[in-house]
Amino acid sequence: xxxxxxxxxxxxxxxxxxxxxCGTTFLYRLYALEANVASCxxxxxxxxxxxxxxxxxxxxxxxxxxxxEKEKEICQDLEEAAISFESSAYLSFSIKxxxxxxxxxxxxxxxxxxxxxxxxxxxxxxxxxxxxxxPALALGxxxxxxxxxxxxxxxxxGDELSKWRQMSRVGKLAWFWATLxxxxxxxxxxxxxxxxxxxxxxxxxxxxxxxxxxFSGFTTxxxxxxxxxxxxxxxxxxxxxxxIDHWSExxxxxxxxxxxxxxxxxxxxxxxxxxxxxxxxxxxSLWSRLRKRFFPE
Numbered sequence: 651x652x653x654x655x656x657x658x659x660x661x662x663x664x665x666x667x668x669x670x671x672c673g674t675t676f677l678y679r680l681y682a683l684e685a686n687v688a689s690c691x692x693x694x695x696x697x698x699x700x701x702x703x704x705x706x707x708x709x710x711x712x713x714x715x716x717x718x719e720k721e722k723e724i725c726q727d728l729e730e731a732a733i734s735f736e737s738s739a740y741l742s743f744s745i746k747x748x749x750x751x752x753x754x755x756x757x758x759x760x761x762x763x764x765x766x767x768x769x770x771x772x773x774x775x776x777x778x779x780x781x782x783x784x785p786a787l788a789l790g791x792x793x794x795x796x797x798x799x800x801x802x803x804x805x806x807x808g809d810e811l812s813k814w815r816q817m818s819r820v821g822k823l824a825w826f827w828a829t830l831x832x833x834x835x836x837x838x839x840x841x842x843x844x845x846x847x848x849x850x851x852x853x854x855x856x857x858x859x860x861x862x863x864x865f866s867g868f869t870t871x872x873x874x875x876x877x878x879x880x881x882x883x884x885x886x887x888x889x890x891x892x893x894i895d896h897w898s899e900x901x902x903x904x905x906x907x908x909x910x911x912x913x914x915x916x917x918x919x920x921x922x923x924x925x926x927x928x929x930x931x932x933x934x935s936l937w938s939r940l941r942k943r944f945f946p947e
Contacts (some may be wrong), residue, residue: 659752663724663734664866669830670739671769672761673851678737679880680859685871688727689735694719698740699801705743706804707788716744717751724752733867740802742830745837749845756841757862758834761851762918763909764894764925767823772891775803776822785811804830820897821904828912835915850916894925 666674674691681689692698701716703709727734741748748754770776782789785808794800804826806814814822838846847865849858856877863870897905902922913920 657753659724659728659754661753661755661867662728662732663748663752663754664736664757665741665745665748665754666735666737666757666759667742667745667834668739668759669742669761669766669827671766671773672739673759673849673854674737674739676851676854676880677757677759677862678735680872680877681735681737681863681866683872683876683880684863684868686732687735687866687868688731688733689737690723690727691736692738692740693723693736695740695796695798695802698738698744699798701747702740702743702804703788703801707807709788713747717747720748721751735866740798742834743837745834746840749841754845755866756838756846757865758831758838758846758848759851760831760848760916763824763827763913763920764905766827767820767905768891768893770823770826771819775826776819780805780811780815782811785809817904817908818898818901820901821908824905824908828909831916832912848916850918894922897922 666677668674678689678691681687697716697719701713704711723736724734745756749756778792780789781792789805792800794803805811805822806825806829814825817825835848838848847862849862854862856874859872859877860870894902894905906920906922909918909920919925
């Protein structure tokens with residue numbers, strides 16, 4: 651990939667992408683606390699998910715409308731700050747166009763597959779049957795509360811669709827986690843090494859955060875205590891999440907099958923027997939909760 655007219659934006663534009671429920675909101679909130687960084691999260695869902703939809707289905711559309719809006723947003727950021735930062739899972743397939751236009755840098759946030767799948771189960775992803783008759787074509791309209799959810803919730807194409815439709819929601823979401831992360835990693839691999847970072851949420855310590863801000867073009871103004879204060883807030887945390895402990899045998903088998911290759915690539919455990927933690931006596935469980943609350947690592 652070659653940079654072209656984006657020289658005026660070099661070293662000023664950074665995007666964080668991922669599957670969603672993977673730490674992009676957390677990173678946005680951290681960057682929003684930094685001086686001279688304009689930080690936003692999914693600032694234009696319709697524009698971003700329409701581009702995502704077109705990229706996924708290889709639709710021959712003109713990218714200029716998408717990029718024109720992004721350029722206006724970035725220019726407005728740079729009138730107020732030195733760095734324009736947007737955190738948006740919706741932009742995960744738009745890497746090539748954003749790099750060529752703005753010379754942008756990218757952070758791929760990745761979170762363990764069982765956590766992402768459990769979170770999306772709670773959000774209600776793929777609860778409704780997909781209505782389609784010709785899997786060779788781009789998916790037609792499907793009813794959602796928000797139109798951009800239809801555009802952004804990627805499903806398989808072609809022959810793979812019939813197999814996907816037979817899966818449980820766990821299997822479908824496991825497919826989504828694996829497919830998106832692998833495809834984004836492939837897109838990033840076409841960029842120069844200094845244009846991207848892949849960051850696992852579980853490994854995002856204060857020291858790693860400092861490295862990300864340096865990569866993004868600035869030195870963090872947050873100290874360790876400020877960083878951990880935001881960590882302990884757990885933005886966007888869900889309650890009553892249906893975890894792997896409650897999955898059926900069929901769901902567990904589908905999960906392992908779908909995520910195996912990607913999990914191995916990103917060095918995540920994927921075997922359910924190794925992910926399920928033995929239950930602790932109530933006294934030890936209470937101590938564990940108190941320790942995390944009052945003595946965070």
